[in-house]
Amino acid sequence: MTDKEYLNSLRIPTKDNPLRILMSACLSGITCGWDGTANGEYPSALKVLQYDTVKVFKFCPEEFSFGSPREMCDIHGGTGFDVLDGKAKLLTESGHDWTEGILEASAQMLKIAQQENIELALLMDISAACGSQVIYNGNRFSDNKVYQIGAGVASALLIRNGYKVISQRDYASLEILYSKIDPSYPIDPTKLDHHEIDWYKKYFKLR
Numbered sequence: 001m002t003d004k005e006y007l008n009s010l011r012i013p014t015k016d017n018p019l020r021i022l023m024s025a026c027l028s029g030i031t032c033g034w035d036g037t038a039n040g041e042y043p044s045a046l047k048v049l050q051y052d053t054v055k056v057f058k059f060c061p062e063e064f065s066f067g068s069p070r071e072m073c074d075i076h077g078g079t080g081f082d083v084l085d086g087k088a089k090l091l092t093e094s095g096h097d098w099t100e101g102i103l104e105a106s107a108q109m110l111k112i113a114q115q116e117n118i119e120l121a122l123l124m125d126i127s128a129a130c131g132s133q134v135i136y137n138g139n140r141f142s143d144n145k146v147y148q149i150g151a152g153v154a155s156a157l158l159i160r161n162g163y164k165v166i167s168q169r170d171y172a173s174l175e176i177l178y179s180k181i182d183p184s185y186p187i188d189p190t191k192l193d194h195h196e197i198d199w200y201k202k203y204f205k206l207r
């Protein structure tokens, strides 16, 4: 099922039975980023916090295992799925191997998703933990910074366990989400998901 098909299948939530969303803590404004700042500048994500028919569970996998602030880390040798399969590693910019820690944090995020019966994960894209569409390929501080299509480690574990993960840049999917939360919300048909924008298609040579 595509993201949009899944979002269209979501129920209309109520105050008594709110929609249960797992969210990257930094997207909600919590200062758990690697440099001790938040990523709370995305209205597309912040909007979910405004509704009393949504219950949001905030979690930062990297902070769980490594604290904040911390070194920047990226996946080397593959995507988050490859880290889960033991084929790639999570390394810090100075070369420390944080693979074991991110696997523990991802397991904790999955545990929250299962315990809280979440219906959707809204996570920060590009992150080596939370990314769902695009992540860095190797160290983002190198002169030759490279992106790859793929999920971060925590997202990959959620996806592998059947959860739907969208990012704050999946604007078309978010439009559907907000129309479910508020049936009077008018969907903007011009909005696109991250994999539909020109940058994505050009960068990954998909056209």
Ligand code: SF4
Pocket (backbone or CB within 6 Å): 024, 025, 026, 027, 032, 033, 034, 039, 059, 060, 061, 062, 063, 124, 127, 129, 130
């Ligand atoms: S690990 Fe996820 S929640 Fe934590 S700062 Fe990075 S993107 Fe945000």
